[in-house]
Amino acid sequence: MSRQIPFMKVPRGEVLFREGDAGQHAYAIESGLVQICVERSGKRVAVANLGKGEIFGEMAIISEGPRSATAVALEDCQLLRLEAQQFHHRMEAMDPVMRMVVDVMLSRLRRTLEQLDSLPENPRMPEEPPAELVEQALTQLRLEHELSDAIADEQFAVFYQPIVCLASGKLAGFEALVRWNHPRRGMISPDSFLPAAERSDLILEITKSVLGTISRDLPELRMRCLKNIENVKLVYASLNVTARDLADAQFAEKIEAHFVEHGMTTDALRLEVTESSLMANLEETDLMLSRLRRLGVGIAIDDFGTGYSSMNHLAQLPISTLKIDKSFVAAMNESDQSRKIVNAILRLAKELGIPVVAEGIETKWDARYLAREACEFGQGYFYGKPVPLEAALKLIANWRAKPVLPQLVHAKSA
Ligand code: CMP
Ligand code: MG
DSSP states (O other), X not given: OOOOOSEEEEOTTOEEEOXXXXXXXXXXXXXXXXXXXXXXXXXXXXXXXXXXXXEESHHHHHTTOBOSSEEXXXXXXXXXXXXXXXXXXXXXXXXXXXXXXXXXXXXXXXXXXXXXXXXXXXXXXXOSOOOHHHHHHHHHHHHHHHHHHHHHTTOEEEEEEEEEEXXXXXXXXXXXXXXXXXXXXXXXXXXXXXXXXXXXXXXXXXXXXXXXHHHHHHHHHHHHHHTTTTTEXXXXXXXXXXXXXXXXXXXXHHHHXXXXXXXXXXXXXXXXXXXXXXXXXXXXXXXXXXXXXXXXXXXXXXXXXXXXXXXXXXXXXXXXXXXEOHHHHHHTTTOHHHHHHHHHHHHHHHHHTOOEEEOOOOSHHHXXXXXXTTOXXXXXXXXXXXXXXXXXXXXXXXXXXXXXXXXXXXXXXX
């Protein structure tokens, strides 16, 4: 693999770059001390000594101009190299006023540096420990590096969790869940890396990779269904997508291309979108969802009940399924309140003519309760955990459709 490792060891005395050079990277100091200096009236003027947690070399990257100063390692240093791209897409996404403020600040600093010709005795030494905000930003930037390596190395695995028709007990589909198969840390759950991926463009690459896997796996999964058709439906795959994916103008075409390549029709795909992602860019999202619906792609609102979507907008968007968040389902048995929320969501969905998937079904009681309340579909550990493709294929072959409702009627009348 020809990728460069972003961590660098720099020996004491090494010049990282000189004033006037073209800038390609910025750097974060993991350890050591770096001096920033300029050459004025034939004298070297030190303007700052930077230590752990500080960033330098960002000005040339952000303003796409020459280096404003020279950077020299005063001690042996460990640096994290930051790519221009990590700044550029954030600058593009930035509020225009803030962008203008940053530009003004940078050009002022450049002018001040140009006018420096008196030698300060001692440039400031780094005193205060790096602020929490800097550490958070560095954690994000390090994770982005690891994630782009993971994308290039294809370290993402897709696990399939069964979704079941509650009335018949037939297997109806699978939610495709991405896991990061980290070479050192093992399987990492999406909660630990998707938020970071979402804040950068990397989420698009991850979605593309999962989409590729799903479109490859679906023909095999469906073939297996044909051999057990009295117990399973022709399964669909449900993919989680973000506002950023939906904002990609080519998203529908990309899905179509993947599916055509593997001889699959796009009606085998369902997309899960959270309320907040749906509401992010309402107009564009609505257009994209309509295009996807025309391709036969189903659209499910994910984690319903936890977001802040406007009922009016929900009713207008081309939604085909509603997924009740597992927090309500998990608490149903003990909390009247949660049961009432579940019932209210079921009634609302019924009014809108949208079928419901209840997430987080863990017990037979949950399944029976929801089936009696005419909830169409269910998902959760009671029916099965997310499993790799091979196990999903076995699950299809061995699935036995057991309706939960007759026992309930029996139990009640007994
Ligand atoms: P850049 O212009 O890319 O290269 C030189 C870097 O020195 C610059 O980005 C900043 O990161 C840093 N720098 C310039 N002026 C100062 C200053 N007054 N204090 C601290 N760092 C500075
Ligand atoms: Mg989901």
